[in-house]
Amino acid sequence: MRRLAVVGHPVAHSRSPAMHNAAFAALGLAGEWSYEAIDLAPERFAAGIAGLRERGFAGVNVTVPHKRAACELADARSDAVAAIGAANTLSFTAAGIRADNTDAGGLLAALPAGFDPRGAASLVLGAGGSARAAAWALAGAGAEVTIANRTASRAAALAAELGATAVPLPAPGAGFDLGGFDLLVNATSVGLATPGAPPPAPGADLKALRLEADQLVSPLVVVDLVYGSEPTELAATSISGGATLIDGLEVLVRQGADSFRIWVGREPPIEVMRSAIRDSR
Secondary structure, three states: OEEEEEEEOOOOOOOHHHHHHHHHHHOOOOOOEEEEEEEOOHHHHHHHHHHHHHOOEEEEEEOOOOHHHHHHHOOEEOHHHHHHOOOOEEEEEOOEEEEEOOHHHHHHHHOOOOOOOOOOEEEEEOOOHHHHHHHHHHHHOOOEEEEEOOOHHHHHHHHHHHOOEEOOOOOOOOOOOHHHOOEEEEOOOOOOOOOOOOOOOOOHHHHHHOOOHHHOEOOOEEEEOOOOOOOOHHHHHHHHHEOEEEOHHHHHHHHHHHHHHHHHOOOOOHHHHHHHHHHOO
């Protein structure tokens, strides 16, 4: 049995196991491949990855907050990883650890049919691993990328690397003016549920993101990389306002399909994967 996993902290919410195991079953590979979720705190990440290699795992997906660390510990890096500085897919081989980034390609593949990122004014919220992948992918596709982050210096540094523009977060109580943007990407952790924690008050997530509900309207395309058992406040507000929403589950399907191709070397059954994650709770 060739074992795979997704590692993160937290990771209990991940639907990657349901998605990949459904794909294995659909292709008749359930007896050869398996996929699970493993929680690794940041201080245990490097040792945990070493332990998984020793136990014979074939590879892992990497999610929050380990994507930068995954890049740093790899022995070989794809061009995307080298450019982005973050990895979400590790393959364990006799030669060492190979790092890939399927977040970037997954985001572009998830954009709605007919939406051309070339020249599209795009606002990326965040400056972590997912934000770096999103900004790099969009910039490479010809979009005009603007980056905003709670820590302004991180947004400025990322923008300088990618030839993008950094803007400060609006003051608390104010919101971004989205009128000039075609695409909004939430690549922060806002909206990610913490097991055992009470849900945020209505409006709290939009306030944290400095977004106003009345601007989440057509023709804006909203990509929310966060997902959970229920739609995030950003996702729900975008749908009700008439914006085109690409939720975190669709991006997960697309990046998961790319990871599947890397590990298994076969074309994944995308519709099976999509149904599996949307049906899982």
